[in-house]
Amino acid sequence: MTVSALEIAAALHLPPPTPQQQAVIEAPLTPSIVIAGAGSGKTETMANRVVWLLANDLVSVSGILGLTFTRKAAGELAHRIRSRIDQLSAARLTETVFDPFDSPTVATYNSFANSIFRDNALLVGREGDSSILSEASAWQIARRLVMGSTDDRLVGLDKSTDSLTEAVISLSRAMSENVVTSSEVVRMAEEFTGLAELPTGSKRVPTLNAELRASLQAVSALPVLVDLADRFAKEKVRRGFVEYSDQVALALSIAERVPRVAAEYRERFRVVLLDEYQDTSVVQTRLLSTLFGGRPVMAVGDPHQSIYGWRGASAANLGTFALDFTGDRSGALAFPLSTSWRNPVRVLDAANHLVAPLTEASTVPVSRLDPRPTAGQGQLDVFFGETVDEEAAAVAGWFAAELERPTPSGGVRSAAMLCRSIKRIGAFTSALTARRVRFHVLGLGGLLEEPAIADLVSALRVIYHPTAESELVRLLTGARWQVGLRDIASLSAVAVWLAERDHHHAKLDPALKQRIRESVVVDESRSLVDALDFVAEAPVGHRMLEHFSATGVERLRAAGRQLAFLRTRTGLDLPDLVNLVVQELLLDIEVAANEGSALGRASLDAFSEQIAAFIAADPSAGLGAFLSWLQEAEKRDRLSPRSDDPEPGTVQILTIHGSKGLEWDSVVVPRMVEGELPGKPQSKQGWLAFGELPYEFRGDSRELPVLAWRSAASQAEFAAAKQIFTEQIVDRYAEEQRRLVYVAVTRARGSLLLSGSFWSTTTKPRMPGLFLRELESAGLIPPDALPEGPASEDNPLAESTQLVPWPLSPLGSRAARVEAASRAVVDADAGATTPWSHDIDLLLAERRAGLEGEQLVVPTRVAASRFKDYVTDPDEVLRRLRRPMPERPYRQTRLGTRFHSWVESRFGRVGGSEQLDAGPGELDLDLDLDLDVDLDLDPVAASETPTIDGGAAEEEELQRLQVTFEASPWGGRKPEEVEIEIHLVLGGNIVVCKIDAVFRDGDRYQIVDWKTGRAPSGADDLEVKQLQLALYRLAYAQYRGIDPERIDAVFYFVSVDEIIAPDRVYSESELLALWEQVTATTAATSPGAPNPVAPTPPAPFSRRR
Structure with a gap:
């Protein structure tokens, strides 16, 4: 007897599915396509379809494959499917007993392709362990x-x-x-x-x-x-590198050249779910149809949300699904999901109206989105001001009011400002700052907006590029040197003077000057950087210094000499050079002292991670290459989907492209003016632009503009064909902009503000954009919301003047009080100003620190594997934090790293923790703070010479560890999670827990931590190691939302084939008490003093081989 979706929902205490959802859930096992609008609950529906298939014994758990695009979406889908299977098993709707270690494969498109490539790489002459580039x-x-x-x-x-x-x-x-x-x-x-x-x-x-x-x-x-x-x-x-695009192409090559492989995958996966199908590329579609053509494949997507055409995605994929998977354009079933469970009525009305032209032209039937039965009216506001400053002030005020209101459930509201481009958001961030509204610019672009990082990048550009004038002005007029604008103007005059002279400062011949102008790019003939170098070394009394103030000359000389010094160090390795610039400009001190900095030291750490990622392929990479890449990386980051969680109480600022798949309570879409949203294409050349692949080679060429160049009999005919081609490109771009605004509008759960203004930095006013005018014509916004034209014929921003003291004091309104206090201190100790005073002070401070100790500032992020050090030996932690030193690379350390990598690769990152897709601009670059390559070296390993190269002995030892592991209790089991990183909040700090593996046995879980070094010998050593397992257990319990008592944790020392399990691990309260002792006592800890923090008496451990 067939169990219906309604019966399953009742048994599992879930809301009953709508008729549309029920049709999808109970769809027959044949190729089918689901057109799921924004916020229509497709993830929940897919999870419930899996449950229905299992409840009716139509497929086994391991026979299910689910693919999606982002790591976040894959993790969410995997979690929901696992939860539903658990509920189904508990409800006993079926006689089938589900193996707790059997799980469906849920991955991203690229990670699935990579698994095919990795397992069969030798068939196409490649190495399966190739690294991701x-x-x-x-x-x-x-x-x-x-x-x-x-x-x-x-x-x-x-x-x-x-x-x-x-x-x-x-x-x-x-x-x-x-x-x-x-x-x-x-x-x-x-x-x-x-x-x-x-x-x-x-x-x-x-x-x-x-x-x-x-x-x-x-x-x-x-x-x-x-x-x-x-x-x-x-x-x-x-x-030995592959890119994500290579993975799919190589997997396709394997599937097409080795039919056995395709047959194995068809046999393994009887049901396939394809999420976000509109974002698949041509090669991904071809791979999937090669593997699963004619099989029960269900593709879910929305052509109106296809906004990643720049990376090969095509909305046309939905229209050709039936042909690709059945060979017949009408061979697939089609289902709609048209109820929005996210948007209120007013927001949804606006979205439907904006996307209506695309609905009419769609190659697949797309239904109008309907509000959920309990949907409220919501809030749709519009502001169109005279200037961008007025617009920004209105946006900031709107956010301030929104964030003061609670959500319907009484929580703090989430908010976002979604921009077509975040290049010119200065007016908005300034207005938010003025209203004291917290904001966070997401992504690499947000990192580069951080003041300290902006100064750092500016300094790097100045010491590399002689034409980095804007960056130099930022540095000179900033808090460090505070050069006035009159002196900046005088510096510009020096640049002009130098451009007309040779290296002896003799005036150039007019003919030579003309030749120089013709040989370089505009404005490259003169350089503020060169002018600064001149001022720094010009003799006192030089006539070109007459127009500078005395203070200006002093500050410019200091800046010039420091930047010149840094320029002489550009031969350093890139990380060393960047660290030197940070120290010379005192940026590390600035971020530590600035209480208003949102990220603080974390911004510098994040920038260091970008550098580490850059030099991974070439450690000798130079500064110029890094600066060039940084600009390209920022552009790609802006266009990639983001996986950041909303931050209640904070306005997140990101691009519309980055907002796909996310949602917030309150959303603003600014700059909805002509030329911005909708925008204009940067190029109308199509494939006739430099470096573009001709459209005839694109898999979606049938949907692209056509240039009839082969039929042109004359240049005039080619010009006519090119004109038609250009018009098609403009029309296609207009469709992309409409999809973009549809995605932006449908991100709002409650309130939406659409804004614009006539005047920004342009010489002509920008009228309300097409999308705003369409909403006005439809009566969806008030008729008086959009002014007919600007009040001023000229740009008010160009005429407005604002008198401010310059340069701005870094101390703000406190400047007078702080400077007065400083003078009082100096006056009170006037006799201490000798040339050696500073050095003496440093020596005395060092001696005092040695005698008295110094306060340890515990980092916000603490690795779980280092937790025991804080508890047992804060003196050593203090020493290492104060003066960190690099670790010596022992063979045993590297062996541990290789073993961990092998285990991870062997298990293939199963379930929701399987290796997930990270397209361009989407890689997780967090530093692995808790790799825990066992540093408890045996006496032989500890005495060996540091090494960076492996050898036969290491390979033999690695093979021995692998054989031992295969024979262990976990060698033949399938883990629930592999190498999962969880951030555990403990007493105001974040403990970073990277768990090697989690196995499931019924309703219990077991955390296993692999160790390749020697096993601990004493009870005290075992006790401190237990702290790590206790943190892992607590972190996983919170991550899964389960009772910690259902979780066991053990160490497995592979080298001696020994399992060590504590009979009791610390509870959350005990861990918190230990950590509170650490934070309370580190301020009083001094080198050589008795350790004030110690764990309670050791819990007994059980050992077995």
Whole structure:
């Protein structure tokens, strides 16, 4: 007898599914497509379909495959499916007994492709353990290839190194994602260059017209770019790297060339769920249809939310699903999910109206979104001001009022400002600051907006680029040097004076000056950086110093000499150089002292992680390459989906592209004006732009604009064809902008504000954008919300003046009081101002610190594996924090690292913790603070010489550990989690717990921590190690929402094949009490003093081999 979805919901105490949801849940086992609108509950519906299939014995748990795009979405889907299976098992609706260690495979599209590649790589001549190439590493490898190329064709392209690097990477990925060979592209490019022979079509125009000349120049570059792309691909193979696009292409190659592999996957997975199908690329669709064509595949997506076309996604995939998976355009069932469980009525009405033109033109039927039965009216506000400053003030005021209101459940509201671009958000962040509204700019762009990081990057650009004038002005007028604007103007005059002179400062011949102007880019002939160097070394009384103030000269000399010193250190390794700049500019002290800094020291740490990611592929990478990559990385980061959780009480600022899949209580979409939202395409050239793959090679070419170049009989006909092509590009971009605003509007759970203003930095006013005008015409916003035109014919911002004291004092309103106090201190101790005073003070402070100790500031983030050090030996922690030293790389340490990696790879990151997709700009770059490669070295290992190279002995030892592990109690079991990192909040600090593995046995869980060193010998040693297991148990209990008493934790010392399990582990209250002792006593701890913190008497451990 069939169990219905309604019966299952009742038995599991879940809300009954709607008729639409029930149809999806009970759909027959045949290819089908679900058009799920924004917020329509697709994740819950997919999880409930899995339960229905299991309850009716239509599939086994392990026969289910679920794929989605982001790590967050995959984790959420996996968690819901696991929870529903647990509920189904408890409800006993079926006689089937579910194996607690059997779970469905839930992964991302790329991680699934990677598993195919990893398991079968040798079949295509590759190594399965190839490392993922990060964005930073890809940029560095491609850039080195470009710079090292001797191809004369590159000279004729007249492109910068960065432009060539970007083109090589982009073309390489496009060819991989569309399964195109180099020879095909080169052959087409050579054919296209034959258009140069076309007659003009007019006797009055005997030469090539501009349209054709520009097109020929771009397309003729393809052969040399393809050659570089091929070299890039070969270099990745040589170094053992693969990119995400490579994973899918290689998996496709395996599936097509080795039918046995495809057959195995079809046999293994009887039911396949494909989430966010509208975001799949051509090569992903081809792989999936090759593997699962004709099988029960259910694709879920929304063509209106296809906003990642720049990375190969296509809304047309939904329209061709039936053809791809059945061979028949009408061979698949179609189901709608059109109830929004997120948006209130007013917000939903606006979204439906804005997306209506796309609904009418869609190749698949898309239903209008309906509000949920209990939906409120919500709030839809509009503000359109005279200037961007007025707009920003209104937005800040709106957020301030919103955040004061509780959510319907009484909680603190979440909020976001979703921008088409975050390049010009200064007015908004300033207004939020003025209203004291907390905000957080997400992503790398947000990191670069942090004042300390902005100063750091500015300094790096100044010491590398002689034309980094804006960055230099930021530094000079900032808190450190506080140079006045009049002195900045005088510095500019020096730059002009130097540009007209040679290195002896003699005036240049007019003819030579003209030749210099013609040989360089505009404004490169003069440099504020050079002018600063001149001021720093100019003799006293030089006539070019006459226009500076005395204080200005003093400060400019100090700045110039310090920056010149840093310039002499650019030969240092990149991390060392950056650390030196941080110390010289006192940025580490600034972030520690600035109470208003949102991130503090964490911002510098995050920037260091970006550097580490960049130099991973090439430790010798230089400053110039890093600065170039940083700009490209920021752009990609803005366009990638984000997985950040909402921060109640804080306004998160991010791009609309980054908001996909997220939601907030209160949302603002600013700058809805002509030219911004909707915007205008940056280029109307399409595939005729530099480095673009011609559309005819794209898998979705049927949906793209067409350039009829082969049928052109003259240049005039080509120009006409190009005009039609350009119009199609503009129309297609307009559709993309409409999808973008639809995504933005549907992020709001309660309140939505749409804003704009006439005047910003433009010389002409920007009228209300098309989307605002459409809402006004539909009567969805008040008729008087949009002014007919600006009140002023000229930009008020250009005429307005604001008198402020400059330079601004870093002490703000406290400046006078602090400076008066400083003078009082100096006056009271006037006799202490000798040339040696500072050094004496430092020596006395060092002696005092040794005698009296100094306060230990416990970091916010603490690794679980280091928790015991804080508890048992705060003196050593104090010493290491005060003066950190690098660890020596022992063989035993590296062996532990390799063993952990092997175990992780062996288990393949099962379930929700399986290796997840991290597309461009989406990699988790958090420093692994708790790897716990066992540092309890045996006497032999501890006495050996530090080494960085492995050998036969290490390989033999690794193999011995692997054999031992295979025979252990866990060798044949499937873990619930592998290498999962959990952040545990304990007493105001975050304990970073990276758990090796979690196994499940019925309703109990077991945490296992692998150790490759020697087993502890004494009770005290065992006791302190128990702290780590206690933290892991508490963290996992909170992560899963289960009772800690249901969780056991053990150590497995693989080298001696010994399992050590505590008979009792510390409870949360005991851990908290220990930590409170640490934080309360570290201030009083001094070197050599008795340790005031000690754990309670050791709990007994059981040991077995």
